[in-house]
Amino acid sequence: MMKLKKNIATSEAGLIFNPGTGDSFSVNNIGAEILLFLRENKSQNEIIGYISSKYDVDRIQIEKDMDDFMSQLTDYNLLE
Amino acid sequence: MHRRNLSIKLTDIVNENPPKRKVVIAVTALNAVDSPGPGVAVIRAIRECKDFEVRIIGLAYETLEPGIYMHDMVDKTYQIPYPSAGTDALFARILHINNTEHIDVLIPNFDAELFNFIRISEELGKLGIHTFLPTQREFEARDKINLFNFGKKHDLLMPADRVVYQISEISKAAEKFGFPLVVKGKFYDAVICNTIDQAEKAFYKLQAKWGLPVIIQEFISGTEVNIAALGDGRGNSVSIIPMRKLYITEKGKAWAGITIDDQLLIDQANKFIRATKWRGGCELEIMLTSDRKPYIMEVNPRFPAWIYLTASAGQNQPASLVKLALGQEVAPFKKFDVGKVFIRYSWDLIIDISEFHKISGSGEL
Numbered sequence: 001m002m003k004l005k006k007n008i009a010t011s012e013a014g015l016i017f018n019p020g021t022g023d024s025f026s027v028n029n030i031g032a033e034i035l036l037f038l039r040e041n042k043s044q045n046e047i048i049g050y051i052s053s054k055y056d057v058d059r060i061q062i063e064k065d066m067d068d069f070m071s072q073l074t075d076y077n078l079l080e
Numbered sequence: 081m082h083r084r085n086l087s088i089k090l091t092d093i094v095n096e097n098p099p100k101r102k103v104v105i106a107v108t109a110l111n112a113v114d115s116p117g118p119g120v121a122v123i124r125a126i127r128e129c130k131d132f133e134v135r136i137i138g139l140a141y142e143t144l145e146p147g148i149y150m151h152d153m154v155d156k157t158y159q160i161p162y163p164s165a166g167t168d169a170l171f172a173r174i175l176h177i178n179n180t181e182h183i184d185v186l187i188p189n190f191d192a193e194l195f196n197f198i199r200i201s202e203e204l205g206k207l208g209i210h211t212f213l214p215t216q217r218e219f220e221a222r223d224k225i226n227l228f229n230f231g232k233k234h235d236l237l238m239p240a241d242r243v244v245y246q247i248s249e250i251s252k253a254a255e256k257f258g259f260p261l262v263v264k265g266k267f268y269d270a271v272i273c274n275t276i277d278q279a280e281k282a283f284y285k286l287q288a289k290w291g292l293p294v295i296i297q298e299f300i301s302g303t304e305v306n307i308a309a310l311g312d313g314r315g316n317s318v319s320i321i322p323m324r325k326l327y328i329t330e331k332g333k334a335w336a337g338i339t340i341d342d343q344l345l346i347d348q349a350n351k352f353i354r355a356t357k358w359r360g361g362c363e364l365e366i367m368l369t370s371d372r373k374p375y376i377m378e379v380n381p382r383f384p385a386w387i388y389l390t391a392s393a394g395q396n397q398p399a400s401l402v403k404l405a406l407g408q409e410v411a412p413f414k415k416f417d418v419g420k421v422f423i424r425y426s427w428d429l430i431i432d433i434s435e436f437h438k439i440s441g442s443g444e445l
Contacts, residue, residue, distance in 0.1 A: 017419055019418040020340060021342070
């Protein structure tokens with residue numbers, strides 16, 4: 001299970017701050033919701049389930065977007 | 081009969097609000113210009129410290145150094161002779177100023193003047209003027225020309241280099257380091273070169289500007305981080321604050337930066353302070369590679385211009401240096417605020433011509 005690094009600061013407005021590098025990022029509303037779930041150690045499947053129940057989007061599309069989002073978080077060294 | 085003794089000794093009376101000691105502090109590098117000296121930032125941090133009241137004496141080389149005219153920062157300014165005038169002229173001028181001002185602590189902040197101030201620091205001490213500077217040996221050892229050997233001696237990661245005196249030596253260095261490589265002036269300036277032609281051009285340019293030797297250095301790519309540190313001279317780090325540059329000027333100076341928390345960088349700075357028993361403030365310029373190797377690119381033997389950020393982040397390095405200079409014990413700081421950002425800005429200071437005439441004519445304002 002992918003987890004956000006403990007020292008990474010996030011805000012409800014979708015701002016991410018990495019205190020180890022000084023990097024800042026911003027994500028949209030859904031990204032901010034996903035970050036909150038990651039913070040609560042929810043699994044990727046649980047998060048996808050929640051998004052597909054809340055938004056009228058094809059589950060395969062959500063899975064694809066979720067994979068992209070997670071790989072961006074990995075590239076930016078924000079996951080454990 | 082037992083008689084109660086109602087007398088009290090005067091020494092038993094403790095004034096709970098003793099007047100704060102007014103410390104007279106002389107500071108150089110008041111050139112708060114586009115590529116600023118650290119003086120005004122040092123003063124700002126010291127003035128913020130609640131432990132003492134201060135009278136700030138500015139020591140200026142040029143009559144248009146903005147700090148001279150910042151009267152809420154500097155109480156009185158005196159011109160001092162350029163470093164090229166030598167230590168005798170400098171000492172004579174400080175002696176003259178001290179007769180009026182009774183300086184407690186003197187903080188020099190320019191690379192070019194430090195050699196002279198270190199040489200006269202003992203004599204200054206006899207006058208009651210405290211400094212807190214590295215030894216001449218450590219000051220010279222971290223010079224650009226000696227940097228690689230300095231790193232080897234202390235087991236610190238530094239880019240390999242070759243000190244060259246002739247243009248013919250460049251090709252040998254290029255064979256060793258490959259391209260790109262960095263051609264650096266003796267005192268200042270660095271040029272990244274991708275071909276022998278570029279390296280030779282840079283050699284001539286830097287030789288003409290700064291003299292020989294010229295340094296050819298291995299190119300290290302990574303993230304640039306600067307560290308402001310204060311050593312107590314016994315191997316202990318009183319304060320270490322890493323800052324990542326967020327915005328860089330054409331001259332490579334930080335125009336904005338943020339405090340970051342990276343234990344690897346803090347450990348590297350600790351290692352430097354411990355190995356050198358560094359006394360005073362310094363700035364380590366670090367290149368952190370993608371595989372997290374912290375190369376020390378340069379060691380500046382004084383506070384950086386962004387030093388006020390250390391005070392804002394909870395570790396007031398200039399004020400701590402004043403305490404150390406006065407012989408007080410200063411416990412190492414344990415934490416600082418991560419994510420504090422500084423953004424430098426320009427401000428047009430308006431002065432009357434009479435002020436300019438006064439400092440130009442009498443060397444005092």
